[in-house]
Each structure stands twice: as structure tokens, then as C-alpha cells.
Amino acid sequence: MTTRDLWEETYSAVTVNKVRTSLTMLGIVIGIASVIAMVAIGQGSQSSIQSSIQSLGANLLMVTPGAQRAFGSMVRAQPGSAETxxxxxxxxxxxxxxxxxxxxxxxxxxxxxxxxxxxxxxxxxxxxxxxxxxxxxxxxxxxxxxxxxxxxxxxxxxxxxxxxxxxxxxxxxxxxxxxxxxxxxxxxxxxxxxxxxxxxxxxxxxxxxxxxxxxxxxxxxxxxxxxxxxxxxxxxxxxxxxxxxxxxxxxxxxxxxxxxxxxDFTVTNQSEIVSAASSVTSTFTTLLAAIASISLLVGGIGIMNMMLTTVTERTREIGLRKALGAKERDITLQFLSESVLMTFVGGIIGVILGWLIAIAISYFESISTSISIPYVLMAFGVSAAIGIIFGYYPARRAAKLNPIEALRYE
Amino acid sequence: MSNIIECRNIKKVYRNGDIETVVLKGITFSVEEGEFVAIMGPSGSGKSTMMHILGALDTPTSGEYLLDGKNIAQMSQDELSEIRLDKIGFVFQAFNLLPRATVLRNVALPLIYAGVPKAERERIAEQCLTESAFPKEFWNHYSNQISGGMMQRVAIARSLVNNPSMILADEPTGNLDSVTGEIVLHTFQSLNVEHGKTIVLITHESYVAEHADRIIHILDGQILSDEMNQHKRIAGHETQPIK
Known part of the structure; x- marks a missing residue:
């Protein structure tokens, strides 16, 4: 089976039931879009916090007197209060x-x-x-x-x-x-x-x-x-x-x-403050992305659900293809490429939608957002991977069908 | 002439828990190249199981099955797929065409798995449609937009497309009325006589079986009789309109 044949089979299969395909894809679209938008918000606040710390002054070191502590006392006064x-x-x-x-x-x-x-x-x-x-x-x-x-x-x-x-x-x-x-x-x-x-x-x-x-x-x-x-x-x-x-x-x-x-003094390095703030905001970004990933996971389960339904519906077709000489690999590839096509197209739409959401947020809510290309590429990668992960089980199930049972299936 | 099919003491046993069902009790026969053989038997006689084994869709529990000189009795699923792709052309009772695909694409389908390029596939498919006398104006129709008789002729053309060693037809007229059934039988006869194709036809109707040169009767998993058909019926189609 050549790549071109595989593509033609895949395309005609996913376009048969357009409503179902679009709804399934919507799960991935929402998942990817929310990851992109959330990461954009996280990274935007990271860069705005960094730039406001930078605005305190370039290459700044602050020397302050240390906290005063009476001998033997456990009480520490406010830092900077000491006269040292x-x-x-x-x-x-x-x-x-x-x-x-x-x-x-x-x-x-x-x-x-x-x-x-x-x-x-x-x-x-x-x-x-x-x-x-x-x-x-x-x-x-x-x-x-x-x-x-x-x-x-x-x-x-x-x-x-x-x-x-x-x-x-x-x-x-x-x-x-x-x-x-x-x-x-x-x-x-x-x-x-x-x-x-x-x-x-x-x-x-x-x-x-x-x-x-x-x-x-x-x-x-x-x-x-x-x-x-x-x-x-x-x-x-x-x-x-x-x-x-x-x-x-x-x-x-x-x-x-x-x-x-x-x-009895403290020397504060501005870049230390920046990196401390960065680690806080990157934790925040990761948290947002993790929450958004849940919707991506749900979208993936949607793909799996639809693919299992498709396999059941097309049992006779699978049986016929196997009877005509299709190997397990051919059937696996065909169903896998259907799910990957859906998640990949869903991923592209999701990236565009997420981008638009990020732009809209910074426009209407004046929260700064920033989209980084590595995250966009990662989103594509993740959506394709979801297609493979959640499409693999249904595809194997299709490939393992017994042609006799499948031909007889009503 | 060489033997296309050689079955030696084929047995098939189904196990369901402790219950053993012996479906085939030792079948031995052979089919030469260019023969038109009908395998006949009532339902429950084991002829469907026989058809699955002959079609390399299933393997026997014991015994040897040589298809075109190759023993395929103990092959794996993927090896059997290879055999079906190379050596067998199937015609099913329910036609089993891909809906939403044109006649031409349906006929060319097996060649996709043989890795034949698209242009070549279509050339071969057109040739096979011509051989099975399928009217040209329907070549680009969708397979669910044509009549049952036409569908079965598409299936016959599809069975020819990989130039198989034999055509295996399972109740090919079972879903058709007598007129279109006659046309299908005529197509088989002309493929056999004019193009020298080996055809194995599985049926429970003696009327249909009588179109073959040789009839093998199966009953209760055993061969009851295996003899040349003395009263071969010739299916006429000139008097009947297609459709």
C-alpha cells in the first residue's frame, strides 16, 4: 500500500461522516487551543514581571543593613532597621x-x-x-x-x-x-x-x-x-x-x-530576584498548561471512542479488505492515519484558535500574552501523538478482526 | 494439467469449552487448472467451512491443503493474506462492495494491497470489467447506485483483477433473482470457457451447481459423491436484458 493510496483511503473515510468527524475534532481543537492560550498567558505574565523587575534598574545590586538581633534573642527585627x-x-x-x-x-x-x-x-x-x-x-x-x-x-x-x-x-x-x-x-x-x-x-x-x-x-x-x-x-x-x-x-x-x-548586611542581586520571580511564573505556567491538558486528554478519549465506533461500523469493510489480501499492518495503518489526520487537523485549528484567544485576552483584558513557536510546535507534536496513542488500540482491534467473522457481521 | 487445489484428508474441529464439534471429517479431492467445479451441500453440511479453508480464510485442524503447489495448512494470518492476494479471487453472496466508492475503485481495490500504482490499477480494472462484460457507462457510478446483478458482476471483475489461480464463489446467486442469477452464471461460464479460469462454486442449489463441469456433494462433513456433470446447463444471457 503506497502512501498516496493510504492518504486517499483515509481522506475518503473521514469525510464520509463530516458532522461526527468535526465534533470529534472539536475535542482536540478545544484541548490544543486552551493549552496554547494558557501557556500564552503564563509566558506573558512571566515576561511582564521580568520587565518590571528589570525596570528597577539595569544590573542593580542593593546593599541593605542586616536585621538586628539582640545577643541570645530569637526575635529578629525588620530587615534594614539595623544601623550597620x-x-x-x-x-x-x-x-x-x-x-x-x-x-x-x-x-x-x-x-x-x-x-x-x-x-x-x-x-x-x-x-x-x-x-x-x-x-x-x-x-x-x-x-x-x-x-x-x-x-x-x-x-x-x-x-x-x-x-x-x-x-x-x-x-x-x-x-x-x-x-x-x-x-x-x-x-x-x-x-x-x-x-x-x-x-x-x-x-x-x-x-x-x-x-x-x-x-x-x-x-x-x-x-x-x-x-x-x-x-x-x-x-x-x-x-x-x-x-x-x-x-x-x-x-x-x-x-x-x-x-x-x-x-549584618545583605547584598541583593537583581538577577536573583528575576530568577526567583521566573521560577514562580514558570510554575504558574506549568500549572495552567496542566489544567488545559486535561481537556486535551478528554479530546483524545473522544477520538478513541469515535474510532472504536467506526471499527464496529466498518467491520464488514475490514473483513472484505482482509479477505482481499490486506495485511494486519495495512489495516492498522489505515485506521491509525484516520485518527492522526483528525488530531493533526484539530491541532492546526486549535493552535490558530488558541492564538486568537490569546490576542483577544491581551486586547480586552490587558493581560499580556506571548506565544512562543516551540510551544506551537510542541502542540502539533502532542496532537499527532494523541492520534497515535488513542488511535492505536482501535486500529489494532480492527487489524485483529477475523475475516470470516467480519464478513458475516451484520 | 497441474492441480490447482489438492486437499488431503482435511479435518476441522471446533472446540467450545468441553464440547467438540467435528465439522469436516476428512475431505480429500483435487481440482485441475481450468476446471469449473461446484461444491454442493445443504446448510450444516460443512460446505461453508470448506469454502473458508479453500479461500485461505481459515486453516484446517489437520490434513494438507496445497494451493498451486504451496501447503498453506499451517500458515499465519499475514501469510494467508498474501496467499489470498496472490492466488484467490472471491465472489461473495452479499457482493461485499465498498459503498461510496466507484465501480472502478471497487474493482481495483485488491491491487492497492499489492502495491500496484494507480494508473496501472485502473488499466487492469478496466480490462477485467470488459472481460466480465460490465457495461462501460456504469464504470464511474457509485457501487450503491447500481442493481444487484450489476453489483455481482463488479464483484466478479474484482475477483479477476489480481489474476488469481482460482475464483472462489460463495453462493453468488443467493441474493439475486433468477434472471440476474442467470447472467452471473453465464459470466462464470464464459470466464471458464473463453478465458480458461479455474472456478470453484459453493452452493446449496442443485440448479446452480448444474452449470459446472463437475459436482462434489458434501454431507455431514464428508464427500458423498464427486462426479462429472453429465447434464451441464448452459446459462443463456443473450435473450435476457441486463439490469
Whole structure:
């Protein structure tokens, strides 16, 4: 039996009962489409989470003071609350570690902010001009804190979008524009600051206010001995590990700690956060795909059911073919190719449908989706495999029919 | 002339639990090339079982069956398929054509399994349809759109297509009225006389059996008689219209 003959026999067999064939195929279509759509949602959220972490800053390392623990106590205070990171540590990092392109020192705290009759609670970050580069801060309007601001301890403030909305909203205007804020004076913890800039909407820092480092130390914290964070930008992705290790060793030496497990500071590598988030989202993707696979499995059982019915219906035909000289292999191949044809065509339609669903979801629900070619190819492979797996038993059953019984079958 | 069929002491026993049913009790006969033989017997005589063994659809419990010089008594299913494909042309009582397939495709069907290319298949099929005097205007009709008599002639053409050693016809007129039955019998006779085909016809009707040259009577799994037919009937079809 040549391939072409096999194809002709298969095609004429599956087109005989078009309604039944389409309904059976629908099971596979739904299965494949839901796998494709679910994986697209999973991968889309993975890439959007990754890009929002990346937007914190490129090649970023964050040095924070460790949690303070009283000797012998089991109680651990909030990380970053310890006063173990000093401006001298930051200077030592600048001079002692290679492959650093920028560094930004910060002190931060939450304070009550007041403008006229509005007030809000926001995170106030005292920092330097380099913070904008290191943490990827973009401005909506106005300017970020400058080096001159830090030198002069000027009382300038840069506010985030949420702060803008909560302080400058009026009864007439619920969504104030940046120029309504710039030039006005707000009170942070009772101290006057002039708004000089508004940052653009970001994924994480909308409820932040930035003030010069020196001003924050003197007016808000009341001490210039400690920092609450040092952000370090490494020169490239590949030097991040080296920079991280060097900073750790440097600070361990400076703080006279021999055992790295009892370090009083933490160096967080941004790529570690990305990979942690990725492993969460890939678990999530796998879960979605696994749920969708159940419908694919049900579709496969549908194929098997239909093929068994077909074999019973065509018992006489099978008997005739065997009597005329068809071998078991010929019959097996014929029925197997019928089920594979159905699952394969169902797979193609399913991929297209799943793709459309993914596009529709990102259009209407603004959940980002992304379709990857390997998954599409895998879906084809899986649908063909389902045809073989679920078609094999009915095909063997057909091939094993006794021609005498089959010819006699009514 | 060489023997196409040689049966030596063929026995067939069916076992159903503890109950043994002996259907064939030792059948011995041979058929020469070019013979037209009728195997006759009432239902329950074992002639269907005999037909299955002769047609390589089943194997005997004991005994030897040489088809065209090959002992096929102990072959596997796939080897038997090969034998059926090469050496036997079947004509069944219920015609057994593929519905939803044209006459031409039905006739060419066995050649698919012999791996003959499509163009060649159709050429051979057309030749066989001509040999069995099947009107050309119906060649591209679907097999379920033609009459029973026509269907059986399609089946006869199909049995010729692999150039078999013998044609095995199982009650070929059983589902037909006497007029169309006559046409079918005429087709067999002309294939035998004009084209020298070996034909084995299984029937329970003596009228049908009398169209053969030799009649073998089977009763209770044994050969009752095996003699030349002295009063051979010649099926006439010129006086009868086809259809």
C-alpha cells in the first residue's frame, strides 16, 4: 500500500461522516487551543514581571543593613532597621570594588505629607542625583534631585504620581497635572519642601518622594551616621556576581565579621530576584498548561471512542479488505492515519484558535500574552501523538478482526 | 494439467469449552487448472467451512491443503493474506462492495494491497470489467447506485483483477433473482470457457451447481459423491436484458 493510496483511503473515510468527524475534532481543537492560550498567558505574565523587575534598574545590586538581633534573642527585627551601614562603607565600596559604574546612597522613612487640606503618608527617600540612573527613574515633568541640591541641603522634593494625585487633587479636579504641583510647597513631617519635579508612572515607586540625601539626614532622620540602603550599578550583567562577592567580602572585613552567615548586611542581586520571580511564573505556567491538558486528554478519549465506533461500523469493510489480501499492518495503518489526520487537523485549528484567544485576552483584558513557536510546535507534536496513542488500540482491534467473522457481521 | 487445489484428508474441529464439534471429517479431492467445479451441500453440511479453508480464510485442524503447489495448512494470518492476494479471487453472496466508492475503485481495490500504482490499477480494472462484460457507462457510478446483478458482476471483475489461480464463489446467486442469477452464471461460464479460469462454486442449489463441469456433494462433513456433470446447463444471457 503506497502512501498516496493510504492518504486517499483515509481522506475518503473521514469525510464520509463530516458532522461526527468535526465534533470529534472539536475535542482536540478545544484541548490544543486552551493549552496554547494558557501557556500564552503564563509566558506573558512571566515576561511582564521580568520587565518590571528589570525596570528597577539595569544590573542593580542593593546593599541593605542586616536585621538586628539582640545577643541570645530569637526575635529578629525588620530587615534594614539595623544601623550597620555607614557612609564610610559606601565610600569604601566606591574605592575598593571594580566594575562599578554608579552608586546611590539612600536614607528612607515613612512620613506624613501635607499640602493645604490634603495629607497622605508616603515613603520619603533621601538620595543623590545618581539615583535616577541607578534606579531608572524617569521624569514626567521638572527635574530630579541634583548634586547641587545635596551639597546645599536644599529643601527641594520630587514626588511620585500617587503622591501627586493624593496631595493636589481638588474637588473640581480629581486627577491633577504635574504643573499644578511644581513650585508649590508641601510639608514633610512638618518641614517645608518645594516640589521641583514629578516622576513618571513606574511599576513600583509611585508613592515615593525624593529629597536630597543631606537634607533628609539633617531634617528628617536627624543623623548622618547611617544609610538605609546603597544601590550599586555593575558595569554589565556578567560582572554582577564579581561585584556582589567583592562588596560582601569588603563589608565583612570592614565590619570584622568572619562568618558570612552572621553578616549584618545583605547584598541583593537583581538577577536573583528575576530568577526567583521566573521560577514562580514558570510554575504558574506549568500549572495552567496542566489544567488545559486535561481537556486535551478528554479530546483524545473522544477520538478513541469515535474510532472504536467506526471499527464496529466498518467491520464488514475490514473483513472484505482482509479477505482481499490486506495485511494486519495495512489495516492498522489505515485506521491509525484516520485518527492522526483528525488530531493533526484539530491541532492546526486549535493552535490558530488558541492564538486568537490569546490576542483577544491581551486586547480586552490587558493581560499580556506571548506565544512562543516551540510551544506551537510542541502542540502539533502532542496532537499527532494523541492520534497515535488513542488511535492505536482501535486500529489494532480492527487489524485483529477475523475475516470470516467480519464478513458475516451484520 | 497441474492441480490447482489438492486437499488431503482435511479435518476441522471446533472446540467450545468441553464440547467438540467435528465439522469436516476428512475431505480429500483435487481440482485441475481450468476446471469449473461446484461444491454442493445443504446448510450444516460443512460446505461453508470448506469454502473458508479453500479461500485461505481459515486453516484446517489437520490434513494438507496445497494451493498451486504451496501447503498453506499451517500458515499465519499475514501469510494467508498474501496467499489470498496472490492466488484467490472471491465472489461473495452479499457482493461485499465498498459503498461510496466507484465501480472502478471497487474493482481495483485488491491491487492497492499489492502495491500496484494507480494508473496501472485502473488499466487492469478496466480490462477485467470488459472481460466480465460490465457495461462501460456504469464504470464511474457509485457501487450503491447500481442493481444487484450489476453489483455481482463488479464483484466478479474484482475477483479477476489480481489474476488469481482460482475464483472462489460463495453462493453468488443467493441474493439475486433468477434472471440476474442467470447472467452471473453465464459470466462464470464464459470466464471458464473463453478465458480458461479455474472456478470453484459453493452452493446449496442443485440448479446452480448444474452449470459446472463437475459436482462434489458434501454431507455431514464428508464427500458423498464427486462426479462429472453429465447434464451441464448452459446459462443463456443473450435473450435476457441486463439490469
Amino acid at each position: 551601614l555607614t557612609p564610610d562603607d559606601a565610600d569604601a565600596i566606591v574605592s575598593g570594588v571594580d566594575n562599578i559604574t554608579a552608586i546611590a546612597r539612600e536614607v528612607s522613612g515613612r512620613y506624613q505629607i501635607v499640602y493645604k487640606s490634603n495629607n497622605t503618608n508616603a515613603s520619603v527617600v533621601g538620595t543623590e542625583a545618581s539615583y535616577a540612573t541607578v534606579r531608572n527613574v524617569t521624569m514626567d515633568e521638572g527635574d530630579f534631585i541634583t548634586d547641587a541640591d545635596v551639597t546645599n541641603s536644599s529643601r527641594n522634593a520630587v514626588i511620585g504620581q500617587t503622591v501627586l494625585a493624593s496631595l493636589f487633587a481638588t474637588t473640581e479636579n480629581a486627577s491633577p497635572t504635574p504643573d499644578m504641583a511644581i513650585g508649590n510647597t508641601i510639608r514633610i513631617n512638618g518641614n517645608n519642601f518645594k516640589v521641583v519635579g514629578v516622576t513618571a508612572t513606574s511599576t513600583v515607586a509611585n508613592n515615593d518622594i525624593y529629597v536630597p540625601l543631606s537634607t533628609a539626614q539633617h531634617i528628617l532622620v536627624g543623623s548622618d551616621k547611617y544609610l538605609s540602603e546603597v544601590d550599586v550599578e555593575a558595569s554589565s550583567q556578567s560582572t554582577m556576581t564579581q561585584v556582589q562577592n567583592d562588596i560582601t567580602n569588603l563589608l565583612l572585613t570592614r565590619h570584622k565579621i568572619s562568618d558570612s552567615s552572621s553578616a
